[in-house]
Amino acid sequence: MDILETLGTLVRTSGFAGFFAAGGWKNLIMIAVACVLLYLGIAKKFEPLLLVGIAFGALLTNIPGAGLYHMAMWDAYVYEVPYDAANDQMLYDAETGTNLFEEVDGKIVPTEAYYQKLGDNYKDPEVIEELSFTDVAHLGGLLDILYIGVKAGIYPCLIFMGVGAMTDFGPLIARPSSLILGAAAQLGVFLAFFGAICMGFAGNEAASIGIIGGADGPTAIYLTTKLAPALLGPIAIAAYSYMALIPMIQPPLMRALTTEEERKVKMEQARAVSKTEKVIFPIVVAAFVILLVPSTAPLIGSLMFGNLLRETGVTERLSDTAQNGLMNIVTLFLGISVGATTVASRFLTPRTLMIIALGLIAFAFSTVGGLLVGKLMYKLSGGKINPLIGSAGVSAVPMAARVSQMEGQKANPGNFLLMHAMGPNVAGVIGSAIAAGFLLALFGG
Amino acid sequence: MYNISLTASAVNMGIPDAAIAAVLGYAVVFFGLILLMAVVSAMGKVMASKTAEAPKPAASAPAPAAAPAPAPAPEIPAAPGSAGEVKLFDVPDKEAAMIMAIVADKMQRPLNELRFKSIKEVKK
Numbered sequence: 001m002d003i004l005e006t007l008g009t010l011v012r013t014s015g016f017a018g019f020f021a022a023g024g025w026k027n028l029i030m031i032a033v034a035c036v037l038l039y040l041g042i043a044k045k046f047e048p049l050l051l052v053g054i055a056f057g058a059l060l061t062n063i064p065g066a067g068l069y070h071m072a073m074w075d076a077y078v079y080e081v082p083y084d085a086a087n088d089q090m091l092y093d094a095e096t097g098t099n100l101f102e103e104v105d106g107k108i109v110p111t112e113a114y115y116q117k118l119g120d121n122y123k124d125p126e127v128i129e130e131l132s133f134t135d136v137a138h139l140g141g142l143l144d145i146l147y148i149g150v151k152a153g154i155y156p157c158l159i160f161m162g163v164g165a166m167t168d169f170g171p172l173i174a175r176p177s178s179l180i181l182g183a184a185a186q187l188g189v190f191l192a193f194f195g196a197i198c199m200g201f202a203g204n205e206a207a208s209i210g211i212i213g214g215a216d217g218p219t220a221i222y223l224t225t226k227l228a229p230a231l232l233g234p235i236a237i238a239a240y241s242y243m244a245l246i247p248m249i250q251p252p253l254m255r256a257l258t259t260e261e262e263r264k265v266k267m268e269q270a271r272a273v274s275k276t277e278k279v280i281f282p283i284v285v286a287a288f289v290i291l292l293v294p295s296t297a298p299l300i301g302s303l304m305f306g307n308l309l310r311e312t313g314v315t316e317r318l319s320d321t322a323q324n325g326l327m328n329i330v331t332l333f334l335g336i337s338v339g340a341t342t343v344a345s346r347f348l349t350p351r352t353l354m355i356i357a358l359g360l361i362a363f364a365f366s367t368v369g370g371l372l373v374g375k376l377m378y379k380l381s382g383g384k385i386n387p388l389i390g391s392a393g394v395s396a397v398p399m400a401a402r403v404s405q406m407e408g409q410k411a412n413p414g415n416f417l418l419m420h421a422m423g424p425n426v427a428g429v430i431g432s433a434i435a436a437g438f439l440l441a442l443f444g445g
Numbered sequence: 446m447y448n449i450s451l452t453a454s455a456v457n458m459g460i461p462d463a464a465i466a467a468v469l470g471y472a473v474v475f476f477g478l479i480l481l482m483a484v485v486s487a488m489g490k491v492m493a494s495k496t497a498e499a500p501k502p503a504a505s506a507p508a509p510a511a512a513p514a515p516a517p518a519p520e521i522p523a524a525p526g527s528a529g530e531v532k533l534f535d536v537p538d539k540e541a542a543m544i545m546a547i548v549a550d551k552m553q554r555p556l557n558e559l560r561f562k563s564i565k566e567v568k569k
Contacts, residue, residue: 168558176485183478190467194460203458203466272560277492281485288484292477419557427478434477438470443456 018064026344027062033347034059034339037237046244050217053335054237054342061143061340068141069340074151077131078229082108085139086126087118101127143340146333150225150232155334156218157302162327163218163429164282164306165319167397171423173277174270178389180373182427185393186435187369188213192362193439199354204228207439209355212239213362214432215246216395219299221338223436227443233342234352238359243396249360250367250391250403257371258387262378263411265386267420275313282307289434296437303429366394370424392421395428532563 011017018024037055040046061069076083076090082101083090091101091110100114108129115122128135133148140147149155172178193210201209208224208231220239224232242249254263282304290297309319374390388408392400404421458466533541541564549556 168555173485173489176482176489179478179482179485180475183475186471186474190471193470194463194467197458197463198460203456203463206458206463274492274496277488280488280492284484284488285481288481289477292480293473430481431474431478434474435470438473442466442470 013065015063015065021064023345024064026348027064029348030062030342030344031059034062034342040241040244044244047217047240049331050240050335051244053332054240054339057143057336057339058233058342059339060336061342062344066141069143069147069343070140071341071343071346073131073136073140073144074147074229076128077136077151080130083128083131083135084110084114084125085128086123089114089118091127093117143337146337147340149330149333150221150337151229153222153225153298155330155337156222156225157298158326158330159218159334160299160302161306162322162330163397164303164308165310165322166327167303167307167310167426167429168422169281169307169426170273170278171270171419172426173273173281175420175423177377178423179427179430180377181370181390181393181424182429182431183393184373184390185366185370185424185428186214186431188362188364188366188394189432189435191365192358195361196354196358199358201351201354202228204443205231207443208235209358210362211235211432211436211439212242212355212359213366214395214428214435215239215243215363215366215400216429216432217243218334219395219432219436221334222299223440226440229341230346231351231355232338233347234355235359236338237342238356242359242363243399246363246394246396246399247403247406249363250400251407253364253367254371254388254391254403254407257368258375260411262375262387263408264415265378265383266412266415267386267389267417268384270420270423275311278311279308282311285430289430293434293437293441295440296433299433299436300430303433363394367391370394370428386415386417386420389417389421389424393424393428393431395425395432397425397429398422400428401425531561534563534565536564536566 019028034055037051037058041048041051041055060066070088072088072090073083073085075094076092079090079092079094081090081092081099091108091114092099093113098113100111100117101108102111103109108127110125110127114125128139133152136144136148189210189212191210192213193206196206196209197203204227208220208228211220211223212235214220217236217239221232221236224235228235286301286304289300306319306322309315309322370390370393371387372390373393374385374387377385377390378387386404386408388404389401392404394400401418401421401424405416405418408415408417531541531545536544544564545556545559545561548561549559552559
């Protein structure tokens with residue numbers, strides 16, 4: 001046994017050597033980015049339940065040689081082209097749109113251009129013609145296997161089920177006009193969508209970027225997985241970071257767009273909502289919204305099923321599981337597998353910065369949309385509705401409602417807007433799901 | 446044999462089309478939620494009318510002839526909203542808050558789902 005050769009092989013195949021390979025420095029930057037995100041999640045408590053998982057996934061996926069997540073394999077799955085498992089490459093050049101395979105005697109083989117792309121060091125190709133989830137389970141790493149749940153759209157829907165089980169729709173049922181504020185606060189979604197098109201993004205990508213303005217993480221992940229999976233990492237990070245920053249983003253806009261007199265308005269207690277109404281509500285909403293926009297079925301169906309479990313009073317164990325055990329498990333898987341998509345070569349591009357800027361615009365304009373319609377309702381109601389509850393129309397439950405409460409109380413210490421703001425807040429969840437359904441229908445997910 | 450999926454390939458869209466799509470999308474969200482508002486309002490009205498109808502049969506039931514007419518009990522108005530207003534009889538605010546918190550904890554229900562009408566100190 002040649003000890004020196006063995007040591008040499010160990011050094012060459014170690015992850016450290018990967019940092020000195022072509023583009024390896026990008027992995028180092030991404031590891032630093034992951035550490036910053038971990039700091040924000042742990043020390044600053046920015047949406048820690050998801051951000052810590054996303055950041056750790058980003059860390060793992062960018063360690064050279066770890067082999068936990070194979071971006072090329074997922075690209076091959078999405079583009080529906082053959083995949084070379086031995087060299088971890090898809091047989092398709094996405095930039096030029098050319099196939100790197102040909103059919104010879106009924107067999108799929110790589111073209112000469114593919115071998116040129118690989119360079120000198122390559123293994124004999126092991127071509128898989130059409131990848132399935134079973135192939136991913138056989139060939140993939142741990143994070144590839146967990147990512148199947150994102151790709152199949154399972155995790156966001158299960159999270160929605162948990163959200164439904166945790167949400168009291170009583171304030172919305174008591175004051176149905178809250179739904180208008182939930183609609184108004186989707187303004188940022190469509191403005192950011194338009195902005196993204198103007199900045200050169202494709203329609204499906206712009207739709208995924210716009211949905212950041214819905215301030216609803218699971219919806220953003222669901223839509224992006226369907227429409228523009230390559231952008232999942234930056235979009236998820238932007239969505240959850242801005243949701244955590246709502247207490248900083250919203251108050252200046254709230255103070256700029258409302259007068260002291262408007263902020264001081266004390267709202268009347270809403271009517272009591274009976275248990276029967278709360279039980280009927282999820283059934284009616286699920287049926288109605290899905291009939292209206294069928295593509296919302298997975299999200300709205302899960303949300304309302306979770307809420308029904310909560311309200312029936314006879315499925316407490318299931319409701320408890322949806323809210324706690326299931327939600328925690330899915331959050332674990334979702335966070336780490338979304339983080340895994342932040343592969344350096346794809347994340348460190350100017351497009352990521354553009355997505356982050358557009359996400360901020362989306363959040364800001366969604367807040368503005370809710371506030372402006374809140375002001376309109378203040379006028380129409382003869383000063384009975386505090387326009388501050390409009391900003392809670394962005395989903396981000398219950399953070400946005402808490403911000404309305406805090407701003408209302410700053411203007412008038414006797415003001416308790418929390419329950420009033422919860423109406424638009426939960427309406428925003430339904431609104432963002434409808435917006436996502438519309439975009440999904442438009443771009444054929 | 447192989448088709449490039451629309452979900453991965455770029456769906457190019459011009460700026461005028463994007464403007465139309467954005468306005469249309471926002472309108473669809475408004476339309477959907479306004480319709481939903483109408484449905485929820487109608488549901489609330491139906492429920493309110495059913496609640497109002499419910500005591501009528503009891504009131505129209507014939508009372509036993511021999512029984513003396515009971516003195517009408519002083520009607521305590523139901524506390525509005527989920528939290529409501531609590532009538533306190535010889536109970537300081539702090540103690541009342543503590544009692545309500547203990548009851549909510551024992552019942553394992555959120556405090557805002559319980560309605561306390563009054564709290565009275567029972568003196569031996």
